[in-house]
Amino acid sequence: MLQNKTFLITGIADKYSLAMYVAKEVIKQGGKVICTGLGVSEFHKDLSEKAQGFLNKNFNDFKLAIKQELGDARVEILDVTLEANMQSLAKKLKDDNVKIHGFLHAIAMDKTIRHKEVKPLLQVTKEEFCDTMDVSAYSLIRLAQYLFNYKILQPGSSICSISYIAAAKVTFHPYRNMSIAKAALERITIELADELGRMNGTRANVVRFSTYMGSKAGNATLNTSDVETANKMSPLGNASPQDLANEVVHLFRPNGRITGEIRHVDGGYHITG
C-alpha cells in the first residue's frame, strides 16, 4: 500500500509514543520512515545542565526505541522551537536527495500541566500560552513551510496531525491552555489543506484520539480514572494506539481525496457528554 513512499514521523519519545505505532504501521504497509526526536542540536545555546541532561536522555531513549522497534530507520534531532534546527533538517534532507510523501505531526508540550494538575486559564502567563502554542500548533506551519520550500514534500503528499476532542468542547477532564493550542492545530491543519491542496495536491487531516496513558505525555496528564471514564462514555470503548495508526496510514495512502478533515478515532466518545 505504501511501497516506494517515505514519511517523516515526528513525536517519538519511546516505544509507547503514538507516533511509534504509526511508524511501525507505515513500515508494515511497505513504506519507509525517517524519525525525528527531541535532543541537543548544534543550535541549542546556553542550555542549563539540567536541560542538557533531559534532552540527551530523551534522544538516547528515542534512538534505542527506534533501533528496537524499527531497526535501521533514519533518525534526526528536531527541536521545533529552534528555527535553525528546522531549517537544517530540511536542508540535510534536501542535500541527501530525500523525498517524502507526507509527515506526522505528533508534538505537544504544555508546562501548565504538571503532575496531572492543569493550571486554570486565569493563571496562565503569556509566556506559557505562547510556548504551548509554538510547540504544539505553530510547529506544524513551520515544518510544512520548510519541507515544502525545500521541495522535500512531494506533490500529492499527506500530512496528519493529532488532536483531542478538548479542542472543540470542555470535557470532564478540561485541558484549558492545551485545548486552545489543539484548536489552533486543527485550524492550521484545515488552512494548510486548502493552501497546499491547491498548490501541489497535498492533503492535510487531523485525527482526534482517545485518552491514552501509555505515552509520556498521556501519563503526565491523565489518571487511570480519566481513561476509565472515557472508556465508559465511548460507545465502542477507548480507541487503541493501533486504531490510530491504522487511520493515519489510511490517510497516508497515495491518491486519496480526503483533506481538511477532523477524524475521530475515539470509539465514539465525541458524540457523548
Ligand SMILES: NC(=O)c1ccc[n+]([C@@H]2O[C@H](COP(=O)([O-])OP(=O)(O)OC[C@H]3O[C@@H](n4cnc5c(N)ncnc54)[C@H](O)[C@@H]3O)[C@@H](O)[C@H]2O)c1
Ligand atoms: N496520549 C493521549 O491521551 C493523547 C490523546 C490525543 C492526542 N494526543 C496527542 O498525540 C501526540 C503524541 O503524544 P503521545 O501521547 O504519543 O505522547 P509522547 O510524549 O510520546 O509524544 C509527545 C512528543 O512531543 C515531543 N516534543 C515536545 N516538545 C518538542 C519540541 N520542542 N520539539 C520537538 N518535539 C517535541 C516529545 O519529545 C514527544 O516525542 C501529541 O500531539 C498529543 O497531544 C495524545
